[in-house]
Amino acid sequence: MTATDYNFAYLDEQTKRMIRRTILKALAIPGYQAPFASREMPMPYGWGTGGVQVTAAVLTPEDRLKVIDQGADDTTNAVSIRRFFARTAGVATTEATTEATVIQTRHRIPETPLTEGQILVYQVPIPEPLRFLEPRETETRKMHSLEEYGLMHVKLYEDIARHGAIATAYAYPVKVEGRYVMDPSPIPKFDNPKLCSPAIQLFGAGREQRIYALPPHCSVVSLDFEDHPFEPSKADAACGLCGATDSYLDEVITDDEGGRMFLCSDTDYCAGRQAAGHRGAAQEDAA
Amino acid sequence: MYVAVKGGERAIDAAHAWLGEERRGDPAVPELGVAQIREQLSLAVNRVMAEGSLYDPDLAALAIKQARGDLIEAIFLIRAYRTTLPRLGVSRPVETAAMACDRRISATFKDAPGGQVLGPTFDYTHRLLDFRLAADGAAPQAGTAPPREGPTPHVAGFLNREGLIQPEPRSDDPPPDLTREPMELPACRALRLQALTRADEGFLLGLAYSTQRGYARNHAFVGELRIGAVAVEMDIPELGFAVEIGEITLTECETVNQFTGSKTEPPQFTRGYGLVFGQSERKAIAMALVDRALRWAELGEEFVGAPAQDEEFVLMHADNIQATGFLEHIKLPHYVDFQSELELVRRLRRDVAAAAEEAAE
Numbered sequence: 135m136t137a138t139d140y141n142f143a144y145l146d147e148q149t150k151r152m153i154r155r156t157i158l159k160a161l162a163i164p165g166y167q168a169p170f171a172s173r174e175m176p177m178p179y180g181w182g183t184g185g186v187q188v189t190a191a192v193l194t195p196e197d198r199l200k201v202i203d204q205g206a207d208d209t210t211n212a213v214s215i216r217r218f219f220a221r222t223a224g225v226a227t228t229e230a231t232t233e234a235t236v237i238q239t240r241h242r243i244p245e246t247p248l249t250e251g252q253i254l255v256y257q258v259p260i261p262e263p264l265r266f267l268e269p270r271e272t273e274t275r276k277m278h279s280l281e282e283y284g285l286m287h288v289k290l291y292e293d294i295a296r297h298g299a300i301a302t303a304y305a306y307p308v309k310v311e312g313r314y315v316m317d318p319s320p321i322p323k324f325d326n327p328k329l330c331s332p333a334i335q336l337f338g339a340g341r342e343q344r345i346y347a348l349p350p351h352c353s354v355v356s357l358d359f360e361d362h363p364f365e366p367s368k369a370d371a372a373c374g375l376c377g378a379t380d381s382y383l384d385e386v387i388t389d390d391e392g393g394r395m396f397l398c399s400d401t402d403y404c405a406g407r408q409a410a411g412h413r414g415a416a417q418e419d420a421a
Numbered sequence: 422m423y424v425a426v427k428g429g430e431r432a433i434d435a436a437h438a439w440l441g442e443e444r445r446g447d448p449a450v451p452e453l454g455v456a457q458i459r460e461q462l463s464l465a466v467n468r469v470m471a472e473g474s475l476y477d478p479d480l481a482a483l484a485i486k487q488a489r490g491d492l493i494e495a496i497f498l499i500r501a502y503r504t505t506l507p508r509l510g511v512s513r514p515v516e517t518a519a520m521a522c523d524r525r526i527s528a529t530f531k532d533a534p535g536g537q538v539l540g541p542t543f544d545y546t547h548r549l550l551d552f553r554l555a556a557d558g559a560a561p562q563a564g565t566a567p568p569r570e571g572p573t574p575h576v577a578g579f580l581n582r583e584g585l586i587q588p589e590p591r592s593d594d595p596p597p598d599l600t601r602e603p604m605e606l607p608a609c610r611a612l613r614l615q616a617l618t619r620a621d622e623g624f625l626l627g628l629a630y631s632t633q634r635g636y637a638r639n640h641a642f643v644g645e646l647r648i649g650a651v652a653v654e655m656d657i658p659e660l661g662f663a664v665e666i667g668e669i670t671l672t673e674c675e676t677v678n679q680f681t682g683s684k685t686e687p688p689q690f691t692r693g694y695g696l697v698f699g700q701s702e703r704k705a706i707a708m709a710l711v712d713r714a715l716r717w718a719e720l721g722e723e724f725v726g727a728p729a730q731d732e733e734f735v736l737m738h739a740d741n742i743q744a745t746g747f748l749e750h751i752k753l754p755h756y757v758d759f760q761s762e763l764e765l766v767r768r769l770r771r772d773v774a775a776a777a778e779e780a781a782e
Contacts (some may be wrong), residue, residue, distance in 0.1 A: 140505060141505075144505075146505065146507065146731065148507075165560065169603035169605070170603055171600075171601050171602050171603050172502065172603065173504045173600075174497075174500040174501050174504040174600075174742065175501065175504070176501040178742075178746030178749060178750065179742060179743045179745075179746030179747055179750075180746040180747035180748070180749065181746060181750050181753065182471065183746070203753070203754060204754045204755075204756050204757045205757060208430075209429055209754050210429045210432065210433055211753050212630045213429040213430050213433060214430070214433060217430075240753075241755070241757045241758060242757055247565075259747070259750070270733055271606060271733060271737070272607070272733060276455050297769050297772075298769070298772055299772070301764075301765060301766070303758070303761035303762050303764065303765040304757070304758040304761045304762070305758070320755075320757075320758045321757075322757055322758065322760070322761040323761065324761070337674030341743045341746060341747055343516065343603040343604065367761070367764055367765075367768075368764070369760065369764055382757070382760075383760070384756045384757065384760055385760055389423070399756065399757055399760075412576075
């Protein structure tokens, strides 16, 4: 079967309408996990089916799509998802954050600030921020409806009691518009401040059948305590390629004697800086 | 010197090409035809249809070929295809009492109207490798006899007549469809049964077995197990009557379980129910046992904390396509979240070391 045998962006129009309705509901109640009848997609659950369905529902033929995984455009699953839409929707694709109208992401928010009119679609593995405190969905839904988040605060407090700090480094919980506690998906907490954005942010969890959203400029507060304020953190180093000190860094092992270097996880940001003439330590060594 | 990890596209193309070659195997060996799989690996085809929720033996056989015999992968292919199909309507409930039975056994009555029919079963074969199959041989021939005419009444119906078995409420409402609506808990029995019939056979087998070993034990008799073809009928609004749109093979299992009765109910038997596409009797029996275990609340039994009684546990983990996807996704890159953990662990260790030093001074 060729790609043209499928509807634009793979999903049939009825399914897209159902997903769009859920997205609207999610935008109307920021941070609330709206159930939706997730479809089986031609890629496995856990590999971005929620994000793919949300992207399929919001995509128009005029859009320009960027797909990143771990901040990079060239990781295999990002390549696979970008190809899927290039094939089933025929939309233009880009690696430039500024040129994209829709960005599907896994585990990162781009370093380049997003602007009004852009849509950021997150792939979400476990949408429920309370899941690892309470495994039952029937219970956690009740806790959200009663705004009963004491368990989460106790967990954060216990972290401090045990480790002297909140021991959550990614998927750091946030409170949205003073109401719902939300899982921002497994982005590093470094990215949390970027959740307040002029762009529309949509979160799709396919296997768990949930969509939630952050409308532009809505209030997103990372949970913390007065005496232990939230701290976005990253490796204390500069990118070896572009020298950036303000971007989230991946650590790469370079030899078997403890040698390592740090690189921007956002490949577009790094390439842009290099094109503008910025050089990191590794580039200077090589030169 | 670090070389940037580029070339994801090239790697994917090369992997797919290699996969194609591996699927074909040694080209000196004749290629397997889809019809061969459909005819000669029919129980695998049945499983793929049942868990793929799509009754199409040819597509299931194709999926098995494409998946190199990995049945979960084949089920996934079928599910991904199925999801693109429109849902045209709801059939009439199939009439399993009118089934043309290839096999029909009851473990509770020595004989019953309709008789005991062993059919094509492995049950009493000795599991000895048949080396004749490794050599080419003539197609085996079985004797034939004229089929028995008329319906085969359900064994549970005989018990029902005496009021010995708890009756099931009748409903003509279309059941919910978990492929079209998000699963909501608590689920009604129709939705549970739908989830169970497409659930992973191995998962159900393990759960059912656990009930037999005492985790929510409710001793089950196979009241009846039947396999055969039933007609699928659909009401056509323009016509005003139902027409037969096809025939499917089903396995149906009804268990008869002990029940001691309660203050309000006299002692009577209860039932568990299994219904699966194709000849899938292990699955149908397991489904009936798990269905019965999940009915504890409705029957006024105690929740003893057994996994098979726990609706949320069973329904949220029974789907092998969901499970395998999420399990295998941990192969995907997690550099970013791992990096943040790395930073955190280093920092916490630094703090501990600093505190220890301070204490020593």
